[in-house]
Amino acid sequence: MNVGIVAQRGNERAATLAGRLRETLRDEEATVRIDAATAERLDTDGVDVSRMAENDLVVSIGGDGTFLFAASGAKGTPILGVNLGEVGFLNAVTPEDAVGEVRTVVETYRESGEIPSQEVPRLRATGEGEWSVHPALNEIVVQGAQRGHGQGLDYEVRVHGVRYSEGHADGVLVSTPTGSTAYNLGEGGPLVHPSVNGLVLTEMCGTDPMPPLVFELGYEVEIRVTNAPFAVVGSDGTQARIDPPETVTISLASEPARIAGPSPNFFEALSKLD
Structure with a gap:
């Protein structure tokens, strides 16, 4: 069995636990691959995170950001x-x-x-x-080069082929239920329980926005971007630059992510947001 380990960068506690897990897995006669940054702290060989898909299981040690990094x-x-x-919407296992x-x-x-x-x-x-x-x-974000007054972009949004909204905003965000507690929540979008098979569309500081929209999981969203020197398309924190006018199409990826172990307690995690 091949197991990958990705630990939060710069976190000594995470690196120490990664070392413990490596020894445990070796005793279980499993092959262990550790992300390069953590491996350097443990004075061993490491691999790039992009190779974590070569394993049968990946263990993420840290917060939700580390989990997203491992998932990439x-x-x-x-x-x-x-x-x-602090919160742990994606991480259900305690260090102990x-x-x-x-x-x-x-x-x-x-x-x-x-692996269930x-x-x-x-x-x-x-x-x-x-690009x-x-x-x-978590989410795909389409936004202008900068946020704030006089910045942003002009846009038209179509959901499942039908025009939903148009105007000017800092950007437009499409979130999964998993991501509804992240960037979407900060932009005024709704909380969505993980069991809901839907997506959320939220306009970011729009001049005349429509309310956030929850819609069918399989629907495509087309965002036509105009009137901006350039724009960026973000995916869980990574970005690609685009040059308007351009239409960005957001849809369900063919391969889902898979979370092993116990299911995170959604409502318990919510109580830690304050």
Whole structure:
């Protein structure tokens, strides 16, 4: 069995736990691949996060940001999240339970050849120009070069082929249920329970915006961007530059992300947002 480990960069506690898990997995005769930054702290060989998809399981140690970083390379490989952060919408395993939970997952894999996991949707963005961003577990954002008065972009939004809104705003955001508690919430979008099969569209500081919209998971969103020196398309924090006028199409990615281990307690995590 091949297991990848991605730990929060610059976090000594995360690196120490990564070292403990590496020794545990070696005792279980598993092959361990550690992300390059963490491997350097442990004085061992590491791999780029983009290679995490070569494993049977990926263990993320840190907060939700570390989980998103691990997911960018894991693709469809199940990810087990160990929570060292404050909230933990994606990480359900405590540091104290990490070794035991990883052992349980390894044993399950050896007995059945599978790792039980929950599938969660991801989004992809395509456009007319030659740009690309990795599929987003949280959100796709289309925004102007800068935010604030006199900045932003002009836009038209079509949902499932029908015009929904147009105007001027700092940007437009499309979120999964998983991402509804992240950037979407900060922009005034609604909380969406993980069990809801829908997406959220939120206009960011629009001059005359429509209310945030929750719509069918399979619907495409087309965002026509005009009247801006340039714009950026962001996917879970990574960005690609586009030159308006251009239409960005946002749709469901063909491959979901997979979360292994116990399901995070959504309502308990919400109580930590204040």
